[in-house]
Amino acid sequence: xxxxxxxxxxxxxxxxxxxxxxxxxxxxxxxxxxxxxxxxxxxxxxxxxxxxxxxxxxxxxxxxxxxxxxxxxxxxxxxxxxxxxxxxxxxxxxxxxxxxxxxxxxxxxxxxxxxxxxxxxxxxxxxxxxxxxxxxxxxxxxxxxxxxxxxxxxxxxxxxxxxxxxxxxxxxxxxxxxxxxxxxxxxxxxxxxxxxxxxxxxxxxxxxxxxxxxxxxxxxxxxxxxxxxxxxxxxxxxxxxxxxxxxxxxxxxxxxxxxxxxxxxxxxxxxxxxxxxxxxxxxxxxxxxxxxxxxxxxxxxxxxxxxxxxxxxxxxxxxxxxxxxxxxxxxxxxxxxxxxxxxxxxxx
Amino acid sequence: xxxxxxxxxxxxxxxxxxxxxxxxxxxxxxxxxxxxxxxxxxxxxxxxxxxxxxxxxxxxxxxxxxxxxxxxxxxxxxxxxxxxxxxxxxxxxxxxxxxxxxxxxxxxxxxxxxxxxxxxxxxxxxxxxxxxxxxxxxxxxxxxxxxxxxxxxxxxxxxxxxxxxxxxxxxxxxxxxxxxxxxxxxxxxxxxxxxxxxxxxxxxxxxxxxxxxxxxxxxxxxxxxxxxxxxxxxxxxxxxxxxxxxxxxxxxxxxxxxxxxxxxxxxxxxxxxxxxxxxxxxxxxxxxxxxxxxxxxxxxxxxxxxxxxxxxxxxxxxxxxxxxxxxxxxxxxxxxxxxxxxxxxxxxxxxxxxxxxxxxxxxxxxxxxxxxxxxxxxxxxxxxxxxxxxxxxxxxxxxxxxxxxxxxxxxxxxxxxxxxxxxxxxxxxxxxxxxxxxxxxxxxxxxxxxxxxxxxxxxxxxxxxxxxxxxxxxxxxxxxxxxxxxxxxxxxxxxxxxxxxxxxxxxxxxxxxxxxxxxxxxxxxxxxxxxxxxxxxxxxxxxxxxxxxxxxxxxxxxxxxxxxxxxxxxxxxxxxxxxxxxxxxxxxxxxxxxxxxxxx
Numbered sequence: 013x014x015x016x017x018x019x020x021x022x023x024x025x026x027x028x029x030x031x032x033x034x035x036x037x038x039x040x041x042x043x044x045x046x047x048x049x050x051x052x053x054x055x056x057x058x059x060x061x062x063x064x065x066x067x068x069x070x071x072x073x074x075x076x077x078x079x080x081x082x083x084x085x086x087x088x089x090x091x092x093x094x095x096x097x098x099x100x101x102x103x104x105x106x107x108x109x110x111x112x113x114x115x116x117x118x119x120x121x122x123x124x125x126x127x128x129x130x131x132x133x134x135x136x137x138x139x140x141x142x143x144x145x146x147x148x149x150x151x152x153x154x155x156x157x158x159x160x161x162x163x164x165x166x167x168x169x170x171x172x173x174x175x176x177x178x179x180x181x182x183x184x185x186x187x188x189x190x191x192x193x194x195x196x197x198x199x200x201x202x203x204x205x206x207x208x209x210x211x212x213x214x215x216x217x218x219x220x221x222x223x224x225x226x227x228x229x230x231x232x233x234x235x236x237x238x239x240x241x242x243x244x245x246x247x248x249x250x251x252x253x254x255x256x257x258x259x260x261x262x263x264x265x266x267x268x269x270x271x272x273x274x275x276x277x278x279x280x281x282x283x284x285x286x287x288x289x290x291x292x293x294x295x296x297x298x299x300x301x302x303x304x305x306x307x308x309x310x311x312x313x314x315x316x317x318x319x320x321x322x323x324x325x326x327x328x329x330x331x332x333x334x335x336x337x338x339x340x341x342x343x344x345x346x347x348x349x350x351x352x353x354x355x356x357x358x359x360x
Numbered sequence: 361x362x363x364x365x366x367x368x369x370x371x372x373x374x375x376x377x378x379x380x381x382x383x384x385x386x387x388x389x390x391x392x393x394x395x396x397x398x399x400x401x402x403x404x405x406x407x408x409x410x411x412x413x414x415x416x417x418x419x420x421x422x423x424x425x426x427x428x429x430x431x432x433x434x435x436x437x438x439x440x441x442x443x444x445x446x447x448x449x450x451x452x453x454x455x456x457x458x459x460x461x462x463x464x465x466x467x468x469x470x471x472x473x474x475x476x477x478x479x480x481x482x483x484x485x486x487x488x489x490x491x492x493x494x495x496x497x498x499x500x501x502x503x504x505x506x507x508x509x510x511x512x513x514x515x516x517x518x519x520x521x522x523x524x525x526x527x528x529x530x531x532x533x534x535x536x537x538x539x540x541x542x543x544x545x546x547x548x549x550x551x552x553x554x555x556x557x558x559x560x561x562x563x564x565x566x567x568x569x570x571x572x573x574x575x576x577x578x579x580x581x582x583x584x585x586x587x588x589x590x591x592x593x594x595x596x597x598x599x600x601x602x603x604x605x606x607x608x609x610x611x612x613x614x615x616x617x618x619x620x621x622x623x624x625x626x627x628x629x630x631x632x633x634x635x636x637x638x639x640x641x642x643x644x645x646x647x648x649x650x651x652x653x654x655x656x657x658x659x660x661x662x663x664x665x666x667x668x669x670x671x672x673x674x675x676x677x678x679x680x681x682x683x684x685x686x687x688x689x690x691x692x693x694x695x696x697x698x699x700x701x702x703x704x705x706x707x708x709x710x711x712x713x714x715x716x717x718x719x720x721x722x723x724x725x726x727x728x729x730x731x732x733x734x735x736x737x738x739x740x741x742x743x744x745x746x747x748x749x750x751x752x753x754x755x756x757x758x759x760x761x762x763x764x765x766x767x768x769x770x771x772x773x774x775x776x777x778x779x780x781x782x783x784x785x786x787x788x789x790x791x792x793x794x795x796x797x798x799x800x801x802x803x804x805x806x807x808x809x810x811x812x813x814x815x816x817x818x819x820x821x822x823x824x825x826x827x828x829x830x831x832x833x834x835x836x837x838x839x840x841x842x843x844x845x846x847x848x849x850x851x852x853x854x855x856x857x858x859x860x861x862x863x864x865x866x867x868x869x870x871x872x873x874x875x876x877x878x879x880x881x882x883x884x885x886x887x888x889x890x891x892x893x894x895x896x897x898x899x900x901x902x903x904x905x906x907x908x909x910x911x912x913x914x915x916x917x918x919x920x921x922x923x924x925x926x927x928x929x930x931x932x933x934x935x936x937x938x939x940x941x942x943x944x945x946x947x948x949x950x951x952x953x954x955x956x957x958x959x960x
Contacts, residue, residue: 014435017434017436024882028882028886028889031823031826031886032823032886032889034822035820035821035822035823035826035890036820038821038822039820039821039822039899051747054748054821054825055746055747055748057825058748058753058825059746059748061829062756065829065832065833069836072836073840076840076841076844080841080844080869081844083844083848083865083866083869084844084845084847084848085847085848085849086847095780097776098776098777098779098780101774101776101777102771102777102780105770105771105774105777108770109767109768109770109771112763112767113763113764113767116734116738116763117760117763117764119738120738120741120756120759120760120763121756121760123738123741123742123744124741124746124748124756127677127741127742127743127744127745127746128746128748129678129745129746129747129748130745133743133745134940134943135677135678135679135743135744135745135939135940136679136742136743136744136940137679137680137939137940137941137942138679138680138682138739138742138743139680139681139682139683139684139937140682140683140684140685140686141682141683144735144739145683145686145732145736148731148732148735149728149731149732152727152728152731152732153728156724156725156727156728156770159724159770159774160720160721160724160774162776163720163724163774163775163776163777164717164720164721164775164776166776167713167716167717167720167775167776168713168717170776170779171713171716172713186630187540187631187632206628206629206630206635207635209630209633209635211633218630247710250628250629250630250631251533251537251540251629251630251631251632252531252532252533252534252537252540253531253533253534253643255708255783257783257849257851259780259848259849259850259862260849260862262779262780262849263779263780264708264779264780264782264783265708265710266708266709266710268642268643268644268709268710269533269626269627269628269629269643270626270627270628270629270639270640270641270642270643271627271642271643271644271710273709273710274710292861294861295861296861296862298860298861298862300849300851300860300862300863301851302782302783302784302851302852303531303783304456304526304527304531304534304852304853305534306456306526306534306540306541307452307453307456307525307541307542307855308452309456309853309854309855310452310853310854310855310856310857311856311859313859313860
């Protein structure tokens, strides 16, 4: 340990001793002054602190909001169509709970201050009141019905079937990274089986090469999406549970080994547009793993590029099918195999 | 009046003598170690829980150091933890082990065993008017199974591969495959064995609590005259009895998957290039089994504190608890709904959206009984005559925290919002406020309030005031800003955020949070110092009923012996909340109802 660290420890211990001595002394003082007087004094101080805490607390909440609001996603439009629904739901819930929060906390601390012990007051014997209790059963019930209704309306919109023209991309999680697979020009993802996984033979996703649909499947290192075009993610995991976390799109979905899951959405802004919206030159859509998956969990990052259809077409044309990598001899024999990849896979 | 009753019945003294003879040869071992006295077992649970709380709290301080200062190299960390903190920097595997054990310890060992174990044991016989639990021997076993569980869990901290590190929920396949993580090796087996022992302890305790409450109430103590503490503990015990066995079965299946080659939770797995033979299992099955306990578990934690707070608040507001029947009904509703909402932890597992919507409805329903409770507490304070002793301060802190954390539950219970907020810091903020800090505040209220009954002395008030105010402020400073991190989608359980363009803006904030966390930990140490110091040197209690309370435990001697009442157990004539009635400060439960007394 360094000297500063010793110093900190000594200071903490000293503060502790001082506080303790004061606390002990205050007990003797209360004996001298009389228990009653000491009690009254402590009661006044604590009641006053209730009021102070209420005022400073609400002020601090306001201050904290000003400080942190811009660092959240609240101030920026959602990057997906679904996210807009989620944001609306968020504001409805925030308004309602915010109102209840302020009212109940003010009442709590105000009552604590206002009804501090006083010899003059006779307490009001008020064991129950059916009317009041009925009111505060029914009113929250109505408020929650509203929230449930909105919530489920949006929930079904988000989890409903993807549009027919959605492009399909497979995303597979493993410790600790993401793999992406595009269906190629036939728009069909080929069969795959975990028993066929063999990274040494360039088949990290266990594609079944006997299925012809697999021959044009692409395996790029980044996820590219098209602005305004719905995308349906087929989410898989190879080892433990992961989660495709898409903070800017306000979405996430677990990747479960053995059980593929799906998620669809429509990107609203290209990466370039988002840089302007967030006024951040380095802005990038990140995929974060949102389900604890081992010691590298925090580094399990993927990148999404959202671009226009033309940019996307150009990019996808530059990708080579994984089949070629897995069959180097065949690919050499038929160099014309990927001449047709210029057609974007999802164009129908 | 109450004394009269005792004296009257005191003539039947042979019964008392008989009772005392049974415990004549009390040795140190039988009195302090293998005790069957509910009061001693309560103290054992409390002190063991405190030891765990310090360990678990210290763990959170360590991982907050990493989160607040991800670039710092602190050589003293390496001095203490060796290769776990290589170059004075907490390693990822260590970080995850700390987080996992912090969760496990605080949820199960402190806020379940430490909390229910303490107050159920202390208060049930005292408040229902019984000499001890229905089965003191089972009660003792319950504690010693907890000790066994503790020893196994503690041992897992010292093995070479380290303790479990897959999060306190230990989701398979991560927890099932030793090759997936260091913590999923021997540490995970010890974790599962410890938890199995823990479940046994909970069941022994729970069965005892329920049978004592139902069968051993004193004459006149009808169910609707029971203090709310006892009601709360009754619901808690029932929840535990019904849900812990399900968790147990889930853990047994996990052990099978780990060692017997079964595939309950495993399918289609390729782990670092190795293809595993398992097929047909589902990791989601485990989540259903886990959360079938896991959700009632949060109510197992919060319900007893709701009872403690209702009781302590009413006593110190010198006013009856408002809506006694509504309080019981709302606890019943919460206990019932607790079993019907578990899948709200699983909205993003790919679950059928229709099933999800059912769980949304049932989850948000819980807000109704919770709201009733909050309004009833507020009304209890209204026009009261409030004494701010430390117990009462923590009651107010509890309600404040419960409001804050309860309202954010409305966000997370709504599946639409959960898609965005799930597994972010918003969740951390939510559950720490509503069942971590709240439950601790309720527990502190209980400890300060019943300390005189446990030890015949008071705790130091001034230290109590400091403890409360620093804890309250720190709790908000720690958890309030985390909601904003959640709004940014910042994921939980990350070792380091500095490489993330989307989340690195919170580095400064994390320093502030870590500082507050360390400060609040130090203040808890001060509380523990106050607790231990006061056992030996605290101000002595000079009257039987120092708080002017109505319940039966304050009719026992200041330091009650085994059997609680030296004479016969007093008879009960009224409910527990006659404060401020007909101009009287309070009328205790043993006082017969007078002819002219007004009805409520």
